[in-house]
Amino acid sequence: MKIVSKITISFFITGIVLAEVIVLFSKSEYYNIMLYVSIPVIAGIIGYYIGLRLSEPIGRLQRALSMVRSGNLEYKVGDRGEDEIGEMSKEFNRIVRDLKTARTDLENMDRERVLHEKTTDELKEKERYYRQLFEYSNDAVFIYDLDGNIIDINDKATEMLGYSKEDLLKKPFLNLHIEGELERTKEAFKSEKGAYSIRFESKFRRKDGEMINVEISSSVVDLKNGIMQAIVANITERKRLEEALKGSEERFRSFMENASDLMYITDKDGKLIYANLAMINTLGYYRENIIEKHITELMDEKSQDEYASKNQQMIASGDVLFEPVWETKDRRKMQGELRVSAIYDDDGNFVGSRGIFRDISERKKIEESQRLAQLGRLASDMAHEVNNPLTVISGRVQLFLMDDIKDKKDREALEIIMDQCTVAQDLIQRVLMFSRPGKGFTKEVDINDSLEYVISLVKNQFKQGNIKIERELSKKLPVLKVDEKQMQEVFMNLLRNAFDAMVEGGKITVSSAQEDDRVRIDFTDTGSGISPEDMKKIFDPFFTTKDNGTGLGLSVCYGIIKSHKGSLVYTSEPGKGTTATVFLKTGYEGH
Amino acid sequence: MSRILVVDDEEKIRHLLATFLEKNGYEVIQSANGEEALEVLEKDASIDLLITDNRMPKLTGVDVARKLREEKNDIPIIVFSGSLGSWDEIPEINVILLKPINLDEVLDNIKTLLQKK
Numbered sequence: 001m002k003i004v005s006k007i008t009i010s011f012f013i014t015g016i017v018l019a020e021v022i023v024l025f026s027k028s029e030y031y032n033i034m035l036y037v038s039i040p041v042i043a044g045i046i047g048y049y050i051g052l053r054l055s056e057p058i059g060r061l062q063r064a065l066s067m068v069r070s071g072n073l074e075y076k077v078g079d080r081g082e083d084e085i086g087e088m089s090k091e092f093n094r095i096v097r098d099l100k101t102a103r104t105d106l107e108n109m110d111r112e113r114v115l116h117e118k119t120t121d122e123l124k125e126k127e128r129y130y131r132q133l134f135e136y137s138n139d140a141v142f143i144y145d146l147d148g149n150i151i152d153i154n155d156k157a158t159e160m161l162g163y164s165k166e167d168l169l170k171k172p173f174l175n176l177h178i179e180g181e182l183e184r185t186k187e188a189f190k191s192e193k194g195a196y197s198i199r200f201e202s203k204f205r206r207k208d209g210e211m212i213n214v215e216i217s218s219s220v221v222d223l224k225n226g227i228m229q230a231i232v233a234n235i236t237e238r239k240r241l242e243e244a245l246k247g248s249e250e251r252f253r254s255f256m257e258n259a260s261d262l263m264y265i266t267d268k269d270g271k272l273i274y275a276n277l278a279m280i281n282t283l284g285y286y287r288e289n290i291i292e293k294h295i296t297e298l299m300d301e302k303s304q305d306e307y308a309s310k311n312q313q314m315i316a317s318g319d320v321l322f323e324p325v326w327e328t329k330d331r332r333k334m335q336g337e338l339r340v341s342a343i344y345d346d347d348g349n350f351v352g353s354r355g356i357f358r359d360i361s362e363r364k365k366i367e368e369s370q371r372l373a374q375l376g377r378l379a380s381d382m383a384h385e386v387n388n389p390l391t392v393i394s395g396r397v398q399l400f401l402m403d404d405i406k407d408k409k410d411r412e413a414l415e416i417i418m419d420q421c422t423v424a425q426d427l428i429q430r431v432l433m434f435s436r437p438g439k440g441f442t443k444e445v446d447i448n449d450s451l452e453y454v455i456s457l458v459k460n461q462f463k464q465g466n467i468k469i470e471r472e473l474s475k476k477l478p479v480l481k482v483d484e485k486q487m488q489e490v491f492m493n494l495l496r497n498a499f500d501a502m503v504e505g506g507k508i509t510v511s512s513a514q515e516d517d518r519v520r521i522d523f524t525d526t527g528s529g530i531s532p533e534d535m536k537k538i539f540d541p542f543f544t545t546k547d548n549g550t551g552l553g554l555s556v557c558y559g560i561i562k563s564h565k566g567s568l569v570y571t572s573e574p575g576k577g578t579t580a581t582v583f584l585k586t587g588y589e590g591h
Numbered sequence: 592m593s594r595i596l597v598v599d600d601e602e603k604i605r606h607l608l609a610t611f612l613e614k615n616g617y618e619v620i621q622s623a624n625g626e627e628a629l630e631v632l633e634k635d636a637s638i639d640l641l642i643t644d645n646r647m648p649k650l651t652g653v654d655v656a657r658k659l660r661e662e663k664n665d666i667p668i669i670v671f672s673g674s675l676g677s678w679d680e681i682p683e684i685n686v687i688l689l690k691p692i693n694l695d696e697v698l699d700n701i702k703t704l705l706q707k708k
Contacts, residue, residue: 384673388601391691395607398694402614425691432673 003058004051011047015040057085061092073100139233146226148172160234162207173230176204201235213239262336262357265343268350270295270311282359284329295355300325300333310340315350318342326357336360372539372558379541383428390428394421430552431541433486433559444479445487447512447519447584454491455510458499466505467498474513478586486560490568493553494523494580500546501527501578514586518566521582529574538570593705594618594635598628598643598655599671604692608642611694612701625650629658638666640704642697645672656684667704669697 019039026035060077067075073096077089134141140157144150150169158165161176197219204214218230256263262279266272275290283290283298296304303324314320319341326334336359343352397418405411455469462469498508506526513520530538537543539558544551554568561568565585572578595617599605602623609619620638622628624647632638641659645652652670659666660683669686686700 387673387691388604392603392607395604395611395692395694399607399611399614402611425693428691429689 002051003055004048007051007054008044008048011050012040012044014047015043018043057089061085061088064092064096068096068099073097073103137231139231142173142230142232143221144173144228144230146228148174151227157232160206160212160232161204167207177202204232212236262359263355264295264357265352265354266295267352270353273352279357282328282334283326298326300327311353314340314342314353318344323360334359368536368539372555375541376555376559379431383431386424387428390421390424394418394425397421427550427552430550430556433489433556442481442483445482445484446479447477447482447487447521448473450484450487451491451510451512451521454488454495457492458495462495462499462508465499465502467502468507470507470509472509472511474511477512477514477519480519480584480586482564482584483560486564490557490560490582491521491523493557494582497553497580498523498525498527498578501525501529503528506577515583517586519584519586521584522579523581524577524579526577529576529578530570530572531574535570535572539568592616592618593639594620594637595640595642595701596620596622596628596631596638598622598625598641598647598652600624600647601644604644608692608694608697611697615698617701624648625652625655628655632659632664632666640667640669640701642669642701643671645670653684667707669700669704 016036016039019035022035022039057077064075064077075096076093134152135154135156137154137156140160141154142150142157143152150171150173153165153168158168161168163171197217199215199217201213201215204212206212212234213236215233215235216230217233218228221227221229256276259276260278262282263274263276264272264279265274272291272293272295275285275287280287280290290298296307299307303326306322306324310320310322319339321337321339323335324338326336328334336357338355338357340353340355342350343354345351394417397414400414401411401418405414451471451473455471459469495508495510502508502525508526509522509524511522511524534545538554540551541555542551543555558568561582561584567583569581569583570578571581595612597605597608597612597619598621599608600623605621605623609621612619620631620635622631625643626649628641628643629650632641641655643652643655650658652672656668656670659668667685669688670684671688671690671692673690685704688696688700
């Protein structure tokens, strides 16, 4: 029930009570009814009026309350003066204001709380993220303080070192280094003083004692708190491979350096970037002088042209084989077999070439002596076969001639046959001397005496041919055990060849000397020389450049010297002259 | 008249030598190989000189000479050879002649050897 009603009823009841009192005291009937009606009504009206006056601010308060209850804290009750209701309104307004402040605070607090919760989550997420970065790092990560005490490590670190996390956390970081490496590591730190991060290689010892190579990248992550971080990569395998590679390179290098063949590598333009020892020594250069040289600078002119065309072929086909002539630093020429192979990069581009050169002069020499031996066998077989029938022919003719032959012409014919048989027999003798000369009858011979003897035989002939003979004979020659007749035949042949080479006169120098364990005899003429083509065939039986030569002179000499275990060498420069050199071993005792 | 044994597996050479020596007044006995020559020499002690080729099948001239010297037979021996061999190893042979055979050379050597005898 509303206050207005209550007050009105209260006043009305009070009016009735009042009317009763008045009636009781006045005693008038009329008045009685009038009073009974009017006083309660008037009291009721007054009560209603008072009720209204009272309930109006209360209603306002009530409305305000319901506004506040609905959350509107902005609402204010109007100022109603100084009475209780006014006070109440004021009090109400104060309460609402406080409420509003409280609510704002509360809202702020709430907002803060939410914000805080969110931040915490994010932080947690971030930490998890960084923890993962830390844990799942491919390398071991150590966090340690400036004193080297390990504060944190990741699983990789325990895995790498074989220690448990607890063990590691007790160890100073520097103590993980193996002996000796520790000092180096400290040095590394010292030398980089002032730097916040250093990178160096070191060695760690695992719990099981195994040594591992590590690369450490260490940096200060928190200077204020002295926190350091070291990322440690296990490079043992890499080191091993590097060592293996180094070893392998070393092996190949020494293989190439010690090879007797000449080996080189050029860049794509043909400039030398490597030459092995054999190449450097053979061509007579210093290493630093040969590098950067173009490969063709080491060849003679003809080979340079050949190289150009072979080079194209090599780039196209990858490989090429030819026989260039090399020129040494002192302009000596050298022929051999060169194999050049192209080097391509991974994309198949031509980037250079490598060459292997084999000096085949030795092989050529062996081939030559094999060829001569073969020729000798053939010649000697032939000679033996011809010998017997020739002996029979000449013998029979001789028998005829022993008879008294009347016809002069018959006798003459028989004598011609006899004579020609002798020529043939002489040839055969020479062929046999070339192919299978025995040592014959050796005795101790002073080579100088043999030379003088032979010179005395040809002296006049040489004089007539306007050829001067010079002697440079060593007086300290050891005595050699040789077949003197055969030796004289050799010297005679060599002198005769020199004579034939000096059609317009000249000079022959005969010299003898001891060289180590052999005696060297040189016959140097100033004649026409021997062309390179002829030079290949001078020892062949029946090869001759003379109109009436047999082609057996030098082959016989060759055979004789060979049977004395010596050697016969011809060197010649066409147009300038020739030197024939005989080498005889001093210790040779015949065979 | 001196008696000479000529040994050679080459019939034509043997005949040549025989004819030549006979013409020069010697009595010649011929053998075609070393074995036969040794038999002849064993039976006939009156042979004054042996002249043999070296290169023959089975026994060579040097082999024949070696056997004779081993038996202390000091008959003069002339050996023909196609080439100069390894003379150090051979037995005492009086004369070694290089082929081709020079008949005059043969005769000279025979004369010398028989004179010494």
